[in-house]
Amino acid sequence: xxxxxxxxxxxxxxxxxxxxxxxxxxxxxxxxxxxxxxxxxxxxxxxxxxxxxxxxxxxxxxxxxxxxxxxxxxxxxxxxxxxxxxxxxxxxxxxxxxxxxxxxxxxxxxxxxxxxxxxxxxxxxxxxxxxxxxxxxxxxxxxxxxxxxxxxxxxxxxxxxxxxxxxxxxxxxxxxxxxxxxxxxxxxxxxxxxxxxxxxxxxxxxxxxxxxxxxxxxxxxxxxxxxxxxxxxxxxxxxxxxxxxxxxxxxxxxxxxxxxxxxxxxxxxxxxxxxxxxxxxxxxxxxxxxxxxxxxxxxxxxxxxxxxxxxxxxxxxxxxxxxxxxxxxxxxxxxxxxxxxxxxxxxxxxxxxxxxxxxxxxxxxxxxxxxxxxxxxxxxxxxxxxxxxxxxxxxxxxxxxxxxxxxxxxxxxxxxxxxxxxxxxxxxxxxxxxxxxxxxxxxxxxxxxxxxxxxxxxxxxxxxxxxxxxxxxxxxxxxxxxxxxxxxxxxxxxxxxxxxx
Numbered sequence: 001x002x003x004x005x006x007x008x009x010x011x012x013x014x015x016x017x018x019x020x021x022x023x024x025x026x027x028x029x030x031x032x033x034x035x036x037x038x039x040x041x042x043x044x045x046x047x048x049x050x051x052x053x054x055x056x057x058x059x060x061x062x063x064x065x066x067x068x069x070x071x072x073x074x075x076x077x078x079x080x081x082x083x084x085x086x087x088x089x090x091x092x093x094x095x096x097x098x099x100x101x102x103x104x105x106x107x108x109x110x111x112x113x114x115x116x117x118x119x120x121x122x123x124x125x126x127x128x129x130x131x132x133x134x135x136x137x138x139x140x141x142x143x144x145x146x147x148x149x150x151x152x153x154x155x156x157x158x159x160x161x162x163x164x165x166x167x168x169x170x171x172x173x174x175x176x177x178x179x180x181x182x183x184x185x186x187x188x189x190x191x192x193x194x195x196x197x198x199x200x201x202x203x204x205x206x207x208x209x210x211x212x213x214x215x216x217x218x219x220x221x222x223x224x225x226x227x228x229x230x231x232x233x234x235x236x237x238x239x240x241x242x243x244x245x246x247x248x249x250x251x252x253x254x255x256x257x258x259x260x261x262x263x264x265x266x267x268x269x270x271x272x273x274x275x276x277x278x279x280x281x282x283x284x285x286x287x288x289x290x291x292x293x294x295x296x297x298x299x300x301x302x303x304x305x306x307x308x309x310x311x312x313x314x315x316x317x318x319x320x321x322x323x324x325x326x327x328x329x330x331x332x333x334x335x336x337x338x339x340x341x342x343x344x345x346x347x348x349x350x351x352x353x354x355x356x357x358x359x360x361x362x363x364x365x366x367x368x369x370x371x372x373x374x375x376x377x378x379x380x381x382x383x384x385x386x387x388x389x390x391x392x393x394x395x396x397x398x399x400x401x402x403x404x405x406x407x408x409x410x411x412x413x414x415x416x417x418x419x420x421x422x423x424x425x426x427x428x429x430x431x432x433x434x435x436x437x438x439x440x441x442x443x444x445x446x447x448x449x450x451x452x453x454x455x456x457x458x459x460x461x462x463x464x465x466x467x468x469x470x471x472x473x474x475x476x477x478x479x480x481x482x483x484x485x486x487x488x489x490x491x492x493x494x495x496x497x498x499x500x501x
Contacts, residue, residue, distance in 0.1 A: 037191035039275075039323045041079060042183050045111040046135060047276055047320050048084065049074045050236060052093075053113040055086040055347050056309040067145040067161055069138060070347070072113035073097055075105065081356050082108070082400045084317070084335075086347035092140065094120025096346035098127065105129050111183075113236075115139040115251055118168035125176045133183040136253060136265065137236055141165040143247045144238070162250070170252045182253065186264075187271050195278045195323060196225070198331070202282045202319075203415060203436035204463050211465065224281035232273045237266070279319050283312050283463075290315070290434045290461040306410065310351075311434055311461070314412040317356070318391075322414050326360040327388055328372040332415050333358045334391040336399065336430070339408040354401055354409060357394025361387060385446035392421040396428050403429040416440050422451040430458060437462040 039047070052072030073093035075083030085096045094116045097105065106128035115134040116124070118141075124132065138144045141162050173180045199205075200221045209217040238244035244266065245257040256265055289308045314335055321333030336354035361370050370387040389397075392413060403409045410432040416439040417425060425433065439449040452460075 037188040037194050038325065039191070039320075040185050040188070041324070042133075042185050043187065043272060043275075044320065044324055045074045045076060045081070045109075046133075046184065047272060047279075048072075048081070048317065049111045049113040050135065050232070050272070050276055051280075051313070051317060051320065052084050052086045053235075054313070056307065056313055057088075057347060067142050068092070068117070069114060069140055069142045069145075071116065071140050073116075074111040075101060076109040076111065077107070080398050082353075084348075084353050084356075088347035091346050092117065092120050093347070094124050098123050099346070100352070101127075103127060109133070112140075115169065117141045118165050118172060121169055121172050125172060125178060129178050131183075132178050132180045135236065135269070136182045136184070136248060136251070136256065137238055137244070137269070138247055139166075139169075139251055143250045144243065166250050166252070173252070182256070182265075184265065184268050184272075186268050187275070192271060192274060192278075195275050199225075199278045199282045199319075203438040204283050204288075207436060207438055207463050208284070208286070208288060220284055220286060221281050224284045224286075225277050228277035228280045229274055232277055233270070236273055237269055241266070276320075279323070280316050282319050283315055285312070287466055288463060289466045291464055291467060293460045293462060306432075311412070314410070315414070315434060318412045318414050321356055321358045321391070324358045324360075328384065329374050330415070331358065332391040332413065334395040334411060334413045336395050336409065336411045338401070338403065339410070341407070352401065354403060355395040355397075355399030357391050357396075357398060359388050359391045360394065362389055383446055390418065390421050392417060392425060396424055405429065408432060410434065416449050416452055419448045419451045422455055426455065426458060432459045432461065434461045435463075 049072040052074065053070055055072070057070075068087075070087040071093040072087075073083070073085040073096075074081055075085070075097055083097055083101060085093045085100070087093045088096065091099065093112070094110075097110070098120075101108075105124060107130045109131040110124060110129055110133070112132070112134040114137055116132070117139070120140070121132070143162050143166075145162075200218060205217050205221055208220065209215055238247060241262070245262065248254060248256050248262075256262055290311045314337060317335045318333035321335065322331035323333075325331035325333075333356070335356040337348075337351045338354050340350045340352050370384065372384050374383065392411065395411075407429075409428075409430050411425060411430045412434045414436065416435055416437050417433065418439075433455075437452070440452055442449050
């Protein structure tokens with residue numbers, strides 16, 4: 001069965017998938033059978049939105065009466081990601097997208113990590129988006145907060161706010177042009193096992209094993225995966241079936257409460273949470289980080305501090321993208337962020353998305369049209385290397401904005417840039433690279449990695465043991481070691497003290 005047909009069956013009275021959600025690669029149409037399981041576009045965008053909700057934030061005092069939940073958002077145009085947003089102290093994710101994209105949101109598809117509030121919904125509908133989909137858990141104006149605060153002062157006002165927002169959101173949905181609803185696909189057969197195995201054997205964990213032969217890398221990965229699965233389940237999967245059914249009814253999705261739709265919905269949600277946990281476990285928080293190499297040039301570019309938790313978050317974005325690869329052997333993902341000059345008012349501080357991509361065959365081609373062999377194939381004409389578009393190349397080709405001179409521009413890539421990509425990265429004006437260096441200086445005949453070591457005037461940060469005393473990308477500080485429990489806690493999000501500003 002083709003990916004575009006693997007939809008969660010709509011419950012009675014629910015809208016069918018919008019025509020523009022048909023699954024195809026951002027680089028190719030992929031009408032041929034692929035090399036193995038990979039993420040569908042719908043599930044990739046959903047996972048990116050969930051992960052964006054967890055973008056590292058500084059915290060201030062919690063407002064016990066604050067019922068608004070932080071939200072992640074992915075903006076898609078022509079099947080390509082053009083925006084990654086999350087809630088901040090001042091702006092919701094939907095509002096941040098309006099500020100950045102404005103009328104350019106027309107005909108875009110928006111993927112939210114939870115149903116947006118009516119305030120955001122009315123603006124993005126007004127902008128002319130073609131599709132709005134959301135993760136069907138606790139909405140942005142939280143129902144769970146209302147039910148858990150019944151004994152608090154002013155709880156009736158909180159509960160009323162959730163009810164009023166639900167009514168307004170349903171009315172906006174009923175009278176709007178965009179397709180609004182739940183788009184959630186089951187995973188391709190074998191994909192979860194494939195993600196677990198490839199994540200366990202990724203470059204970052206391999207580097208740790210190489211540095212410490214006595215380390216049981218599999219135990220490290222499994223421990224991280226279980227920890228993330230528990231954290232993400234608490235956040236995205238409502239604790240009990242009864243609570244989840246109450247939330248769906250509150251959002252006007254009561255038809256999903258009927259069986260077998262409800263069980264299918266929770267099963268597919270749980271599988272995606274497990275995928276996210278496995279991908280996040282690729283980059284363990286265990287005495288390692290992305291640290292700057294000693295510069296070879298006498299006058300290295302000025303270093304812009306980025307906290308380790310932000311770097312780790314961006315690398316995992318790239319790891320998620322890698323699971324859309326069309327490369328028969330190696331998945332690579334890239335995301336590029338620029339540090340803008342204007343004060344940050346969204347959850348990403350001053351970081352603006354420049355582009356993202358993964359390795360794939362040229363746009364418009366079918367998967368089976370090109371050679372798919374690697375270096376083990378003796379006949380060089382039957383090897384893939386001259387045909388695959390690299391992740392960095394796709395990210396730069398389909399960038400959402402230009403790289404501005406003098407603006408810190410950071411490229412996060414899951415594998416060491418090869419000799420084919422290094423000149424492009426330098427010519428595009430990228431100032432910082434965050435990557436693994438497991439392939440550094442290797443020459444594999446059809447593809448080599450010798451130029452990376454000699455790359456000058458670009459700051460390189462590679463996955464390595466954290467120096468002592470602890471340095472956060474070359475700057476002494478504690479925040480880079482902040483645990484995920486602390487940075488992803490339930491306190492109110494604040495960006496006026498953003499880690500990336």
